[in-house]
Amino acid sequence: MSESMVDGTTQVAGRTLPDKTLGQIYVDNPRVKARDVNVFYGDKRAIDNISLDIGASQVISFIGPSGCGKSTFLRCLNRMNDTIDICRVEGEIKIDDQNIYDPLVDVVSLRARVGMVFQKANPFPKSIFDNIAYGPTIHGLATSKVELEQIVESSLQRAGLWEEVKDRLDQPGTGLSGGQQQRLCIARAIAVSPEVILMDEPCSALDPIATAKVEELIHELREQYTIVIVTHSMQQAARVSDRTAYFHLGKLIEVGDTKQVFTNPNHELTQDYITGRFG
Amino acid sequence: MTDVSPKGLSPKQASERVALSITSRNRKEARFLFLGQLAVAVAMGFLILLFAGILNKGMPGFFQYYVALDVRLDAGRLDPTNQMTLESLAGGDFDGVIRDSLYQALGNPEGRKAKREARRLISSGSGQRLMTYVLDHPEHLGSTVSVQFAVDDDVDTFLRGLISREIPEMDRRISDQLIDYIDALDAQGRISYEISDYLFFGSASRDAEMAGIRGALVGSILTLLVCVVIAFPLGVATAVYLEEMAPKNRLTEIIEININNLAAVPSVVFGIMGLAIFIVAFGMPRSIPLVGGVVLALMTLPTIIISSRAAIRAVPPSIRDAALGIGASKIQTIMHHVLPLAMPGILTGTIIGMAQALGETAPLLMIGMVAFIVDVPSGINDPGTVLPVQIFMWADFAERMFIQKTSAAIIILLTFLITMNAAAIFLRKKLERRW
Numbered sequence: 001m002s003e004s005m006v007d008g009t010t011q012v013a014g015r016t017l018p019d020k021t022l023g024q025i026y027v028d029n030p031r032v033k034a035r036d037v038n039v040f041y042g043d044k045r046a047i048d049n050i051s052l053d054i055g056a057s058q059v060i061s062f063i064g065p066s067g068c069g070k071s072t073f074l075r076c077l078n079r080m081n082d083t084i085d086i087c088r089v090e091g092e093i094k095i096d097d098q099n100i101y102d103p104l105v106d107v108v109s110l111r112a113r114v115g116m117v118f119q120k121a122n123p124f125p126k127s128i129f130d131n132i133a134y135g136p137t138i139h140g141l142a143t144s145k146v147e148l149e150q151i152v153e154s155s156l157q158r159a160g161l162w163e164e165v166k167d168r169l170d171q172p173g174t175g176l177s178g179g180q181q182q183r184l185c186i187a188r189a190i191a192v193s194p195e196v197i198l199m200d201e202p203c204s205a206l207d208p209i210a211t212a213k214v215e216e217l218i219h220e221l222r223e224q225y226t227i228v229i230v231t232h233s234m235q236q237a238a239r240v241s242d243r244t245a246y247f248h249l250g251k252l253i254e255v256g257d258t259k260q261v262f263t264n265p266n267h268e269l270t271q272d273y274i275t276g277r278f279g
Numbered sequence: 280m281t282d283v284s285p286k287g288l289s290p291k292q293a294s295e296r297v298a299l300s301i302t303s304r305n306r307k308e309a310r311f312l313f314l315g316q317l318a319v320a321v322a323m324g325f326l327i328l329l330f331a332g333i334l335n336k337g338m339p340g341f342f343q344y345y346v347a348l349d350v351r352l353d354a355g356r357l358d359p360t361n362q363m364t365l366e367s368l369a370g371g372d373f374d375g376v377i378r379d380s381l382y383q384a385l386g387n388p389e390g391r392k393a394k395r396e397a398r399r400l401i402s403s404g405s406g407q408r409l410m411t412y413v414l415d416h417p418e419h420l421g422s423t424v425s426v427q428f429a430v431d432d433d434v435d436t437f438l439r440g441l442i443s444r445e446i447p448e449m450d451r452r453i454s455d456q457l458i459d460y461i462d463a464l465d466a467q468g469r470i471s472y473e474i475s476d477y478l479f480f481g482s483a484s485r486d487a488e489m490a491g492i493r494g495a496l497v498g499s500i501l502t503l504l505v506c507v508v509i510a511f512p513l514g515v516a517t518a519v520y521l522e523e524m525a526p527k528n529r530l531t532e533i534i535e536i537n538i539n540n541l542a543a544v545p546s547v548v549f550g551i552m553g554l555a556i557f558i559v560a561f562g563m564p565r566s567i568p569l570v571g572g573v574v575l576a577l578m579t580l581p582t583i584i585i586s587s588r589a590a591i592r593a594v595p596p597s598i599r600d601a602a603l604g605i606g607a608s609k610i611q612t613i614m615h616h617v618l619p620l621a622m623p624g625i626l627t628g629t630i631i632g633m634a635q636a637l638g639e640t641a642p643l644l645m646i647g648m649v650a651f652i653v654d655v656p657s658g659i660n661d662p663g664t665v666l667p668v669q670i671f672m673w674a675d676f677a678e679r680m681f682i683q684k685t686s687a688a689i690i691i692l693l694t695f696l697i698t699m700n701a702a703a704i705f706l707r708k709k710l711e712r713r714w
Contacts, residue, residue: 022602044601078604080600080603080604082601083599083600091518108606108607109594109606110606111603111604111605111606112606115604115605116600116604116605118597118600118604120597122595122598122600122601123601124598124601124616125598125620134602134605134607134615135606136603138605138606138607138611138615139606184564185601188601188605189604189605192605192606225314273342
């Protein structure tokens with residue numbers, strides 16, 4: 001992909017990058033408000049001045065070619081980027097009107113509010129029960145063993161995994177199939193009752209049947225949670241999300257209702273990407 | 280001049296050239312395989328030779344010759360004050376009682392020279408042995424009992440057939456008279472070849488027949504205990520800090536380089552450091568397992584740190600992400616997930632380090648653990664020695680019987696090491712999560 005500076009504007013793949021994000025950045029009932037977010041890896045700018053609202057009870061999907069910064073932006077939302085030494089975040093991200101990059105904010109309690117599901121299913125090498133119970137235990141969510149068991153059961157129920165594993169809760173979570181493992185990770189995330197769930201390409205390693213189950217699950221969870229999903233699959237974005245944001249080279253090119261973005265994109269780059277001209 | 284056309288090699292040309300290269304590739308592979316197998320075979324051969332040699336030399340060291348004497352336990356001579364305590368018995372004439380029964384068994388030899396030769400037959404520690412016997416069996420006082428005493432090391436060597444009767448009397452360490460006595464006792468069935476209790480329960484001694492490893496074994500255990508108590512937590516904590524918490528800056532880099540360098544420092548240097556710091560500067564006593572353990576801990580620290588770091592690094596980052604993503608703090612992530620998963624590797628490294636420390640001699644010589652200490656150390660503050668140093672000392676002694684004792688002690692040290700390694704493998708297998 002060629003990138004050159006022509007007359008002060010950045011040219012990418014023969015298209016001009018917009019000065020600012022197209023579409024509707026703001027929503028009526030935002031849970032997450034990101035303003036002028038810049039992320040640097042050392043000297044390299046990975047996220048370039050992104051502002052975005054994410055509404056409560058809404059699924060938003062981040063799409064874009066590899067290396068466009070969508071995962072980086074996602075990981076800003078629960079400060080997982082803190083674990084990378086050379087990573088620096090500027091700007092403001094507010095969740096429920098609290099700036100999560102405020103020095104007073106405890107990252108542990110933030111991550112209890114903003115759960116995360118990773119690209120590769122990563123259950124702990126412990127039993128299915130312990131996988132789910134770990135979060136509630138460290139956050140002190142259950143006051144008794146019975147309560148803990150209830151939390152585990154309801155989390156597995158909501159993740160649609162209960163019927164499949166209820167007879168083998170003491171068996172290792174790593175012994176499940178790939179799709180089941182990913183749903184186990186989702187159950188583990190919702191066990192701590194977060195407000196926001198971040199999903200970083202949750203279905204990239206799953207077969208179509210397992211993918212369908214996870215998407216079904218996202219449909220059911222949208223009532224209760226704000227869900228942000230990074231995906232490489234245009235169809236998935238179209239199927240599960242209310243809004244879609246298109247990232248390119250660290251910039252948020254455009255964001256809008258999923259239907260509008262897929263049928264009538266504002267920018268040529270988005271058009272090129274969703275029609276499969278590159279990506 | 281090449282056959283490569285502008286369009287590249289044709290498939291036919293290419294397959295011909297591949298066929299050509301395949302023979303030489305296969306030859307190279309076969310050669311490499313052969314060299315590898317040869318290396319393993321040579322290593323195994325030497326190992327077998329080593330073990331065969333040690334076992335061959337050492338097994339006799341586990342046995343020694345005893346002579347059974349009928350001793351009349353005369354209360355008046357052995358316990359003059361009739362108190363039956365260690366102090367009161369110290370005044371008893373145990374050597375005299377044994378001497379009398381020895382003379383009796385030999386048909387009461389006449390003359391000073393004959394008697395002196397007779398006394399050379401049994402170990403000089405026999406009086407001590409009889410005293411212990413009386414203390415253990417006070418009810419036998421006043422009666423005549425049969426007690427086994429070790430024979431003197433020269434007699435033992437003769438009985439093993441290592442001193443020939445053919446050698447002229449002047450050139451051998453035992454006289455004709457003594458040989459006659461030995462034959463006489465043997466004819467009475469008093470001489471027996473049995474498992475050596477001195478080897479296991481005796482301590483350091485200049486008399487080969489009484490020398491044992493008990494003191495050194497206890498010393499080794501105490502020293503290793505101190506070593507593991509200091510080195511394991513310190514090493515694991517350092518590894519965790521360096522891997523999981525330390526900022527990646529110049530200072531951390533310097534620390535890392537220095538730790539890696541420490542692993543290559545000759546062990547005797549640690550001994551000199553222990554001498555300078557703990558004994559000279561802190562004024563701690565010499566020869567104690569506490570100082571030995573600390574010195575060995577410093578020596579094993581780099582091994583533990585390096586292997587622990589490798590084990591921690593091998594824990595997949597996805598596990599850390601999972602724990603952090605759910606809201607576990609850094610310490611919780613480490614304690615609940617990273618350390619348990621790294622533990623098999625950490626334990627293996629630790630036990631390898633401990634095995635190294637167990638076999639270490641040089642640094643302990645520096646801090647005086649080479650001293651001749653007869654008493655078994657009763658604590659980490661009691662002077663003592665350790666197995667390898669004991670072996671080192673025995674190997675230095677001239678008496679022939681020490682050769683067997685040294686080999687026996689080496690076998691015990693090796694058994695100790697193999698047990699430790701087996702424990703390492705067992706722990707590893709037990710802790711390793713196979714899912």
